[in-house]
Amino acid sequence: MEKCDVLVIGSGVAGLVFALTCAEKYQVRVVCKGTLMQTNTALAQGGIAAALEIPDSPESHFQDTIEAGNGLCDEEAVRFLVYQAGEAIRFLESQGLKFARLPNGHYDMALEGAHRKPRVVHVRDHTGKSLMETLAHAVRENRNIQVEEFCLVDHLILQKGQCVGASFFRGNTPGSEQLFAPVTMLAAGGAGQVYSPTSNTILSTGDGFSLADEAGAELKHMEFVQFHPTLLYSPGKAPFLISEALRGAGAKLCDKHGRPFIEKQHPMGSLAPRDIVSRSIIRQMKKDESPCVYLDIREKWSPKLAAHFSTITARCREEGIDPGKDLIPVYPAAHYMCGGILTDLFGQTNIPGLFASGENACTGVHGANRLASNSLLEGVVFSRSAGEHLLREGLPFHRAYHSGPFLSLNEDEFVDKVYCQIKEKLQKTMSTHVGIIRNEKGLREAESYIYSMLHSHLFSSDHHLSRNKIKVRHMLRTALLIVRAAMSRKTSCGAHFMEMKKNHHSEVLT
Ligand SMILES: Cc1cc2nc3c(=O)[nH]c(=O)nc-3n(C[C@H](O)[C@H](O)[C@H](O)COP(=O)(O)OP(=O)(O)OC[C@H]3O[C@@H](n4cnc5c(N)ncnc54)[C@H](O)[C@@H]3O)c2cc1C
Structure with a gap:
């Protein structure tokens, strides 16, 4: 039975900061679906919001975050975020990240949407790439961290209500493997790929939400999908x-x-x-x-x-x-999941042994709409908090007692084409009916298509499993979570906008 102390699913800012923090005491394994660097984190341009210098203040950052969140933020979580921002920036600097500074030595703070003050620290317009290079280097140098690239996680392993690890497919090998750990961190990022167009990497298929939901974790605010206003319009080319x-x-x-x-x-x-x-x-x-x-x-x-x-x-x-x-x-273009797996300030979910952080988590800091550049900050602050909690409290009691069934892949080119077609239809359905402006009829249509697809013979069991089947199933499950959350919120709020409903911005936008 293969084991480690801490299993981290995802190699973006949330996964790597958590891994580095836990590695002070524990043996950590990081698994990711592509290369270590292939993450949404690496695509981030703007930077990280942090009120570091007078005349700005954490209180002003708090106000802006609450206002952007349309009244649905968790105030305790937002306060934690903005007051921990300085410590988060110092942690990144201690790992070797160099933020841009002015000739007088002060940070070169940028201004972004809905911030009252310039408060975004950055590495010009390639903050995410520099951040990932810094964290990846630190992780590779750390003897307590082992990285496994090209590992696709298909299920979490539960025993007696506790999460005890995950099963996954490695590289091109056809058989599934299992890894057991008292702590499993879901840091599998966003779900932009359930839409088209999206700013996200090809890997952002919502796997973490789907894995958590299948395991019985509580999810919140899944209806709040943030669309970034300005993707470069260049049809047929890589999104930018x-x-x-x-x-x-x-x-x-x-x-x-x-x-x-x-x-x-x-x-x-x-x-x-x-x-x-x-x-x-x-x-x-x-x-x-x-x-x-x-x-x-x-x-x-x-x-x-x-x-x-x-x-x-x-x-x-x-x-x-x-x-x-x-x-x-x-x-x-579809950009960011404001909601996700419900966690407390230490990244804990309702399932013992299962943690979540980064875009996968719903810590409560974004409410109905994320304030620009609060996402990387959230990943650092809450992954640090989760890791430090485990260093203080020790690992939860681990009672994994045997390995469950192993699965094998049955790749078939013809069937794979069918999965690709389903993926395209799903993206079209979500963009048409569950996009920036929604209505009840469209949501019902989307729900009906996704539900029937998930319950069709193509997806209802683990028979004839292929990598594409696993990915598209994760996408369908995540899409269903988004649609159902949207259906149950009848009035417009933040990123969830229902046509024909009266809302407090309608007078300025219609
Ligand atoms: C173009 C762009 C620009 C942005 N700019 C900014 C910005 O300036 N400031 C800001 O704060 N935010 C920005 N964001 C948002 C921010 O970058 C992301 O929300 C954040 O980086 C998410 O980090 P993460 O660690 O949660 O996930 P990611 O960085 O997306 O990492 C996800 C990881 O999970 C792994 N994974 C997924 N599924 C599986 C699976 N089934 N099995 C194994 N591994 C899996 C992936 O391989 C990857 O390693 C931007 C986002 C984009 C797309």
Whole structure:
């Protein structure tokens, strides 16, 4: 029976910070579906929100987070987040991450949407990549951490109500393996791939939510799917996000004639909360019968901005766009799961032995809509908190007594094509009916399709198992969780917007 002290599913910011913290005392195994670096974390551009210097304050960060969350945040969790931010930044610096600083030594704080003050620390526009390189290096150097890449987790293992590990398929081997541990951390990231378009990696198929739900864990706020307003519009090419920090630096949303359209609708204009900006863009696209709107940074463009936004500049140039002369075409895309597996301040779920962190967790800090750049912060703060809790309290009693059934894969090219078609249909269904603007009829249609697919002979058992079957089943289960949560919330709130219902933003956005 293969064992370790702590099993971590996922190698993004949440998984690696937890692994590094636990490794002070325990033997840790990190498993991930792709390479160690293949994560949403590595794609993050903007940075990490943290009120570190006067005149900013954690209290002001608290207020902005609560307002963006539309009254559904857990105040205790938000307070914990904003007051632990300084410690989180110091932890990352202790691992070797170097945030951008001004010539006077102060942090170079960026302004992002719905923040009243510039408070986003960053490594120019490649914060996530630098963060991942730093954490990956620290993990590889740590003797107490073993990393297993290309391992697809298909089930959590439960014994007498306790989570005792997980079963997974490694690389190209056809048989499943099992790994037992008194602590299993679900840090498997988001679910952007249940939609199209999405800003997320191809691996973000919602596996963590599906695994937790199957195991009986409690999930919350799954209806709040955040759409990022500004994915670069470049059909057929790899998705690329135009960071909100560009709007913080002066870019304005406009139509194809360069006319701004959101300034009259919300006092914060192009920097209004993401749900409001995304809806405004969708309406403008409909009005103009256009597949995108535009960002205009022409007047403010300078060599300094080009250097700061070097990743964005390079990608724009690849597309033949010169941000100093041209408008940048953008449209909204599925981006972030505000809800997830319900956890306390120490990452504990309702299942003994099962923890969750990062985008997988619902700590309560995002409510109905996440404030920009609070996600990486949440991953660091709550993974540190969970790890430190285990260092203090010791590992839970572990009573795994035997290994369960082993499964084997039966890859079949023809059947795999069917799974790919189902995936595409699911993405279309979710984007059409469970996207930025929803209605009851559409939600019912989506629920009916997903439910019948999940209960069809294709998915209802572990027979004829293939990697694609496992992935698409995780996607269907996660999609069902989103749709059902959306169906049970009858009124609009934050990222969940129901057509024809009166809500407190309708007067400015209709
Ligand atoms: C383009 C983009 C830009 C962003 N910019 C910012 C920003 O500037 N600031 C900010 O705060 N947030 C930003 N975000 C959000 C933030 O990056 C993510 O929410 C955060 O990084 C999630 O971290 P995570 O550790 O939870 O998951 P990820 O970093 O996504 O890691 C998930 C891990 O789980 C593994 N995994 C998944 N399923 C399985 C399985 N079945 N078996 C084994 N392993 C599995 C994956 O292989 C991966 O290792 C951005 C997101 C995107 C997509």
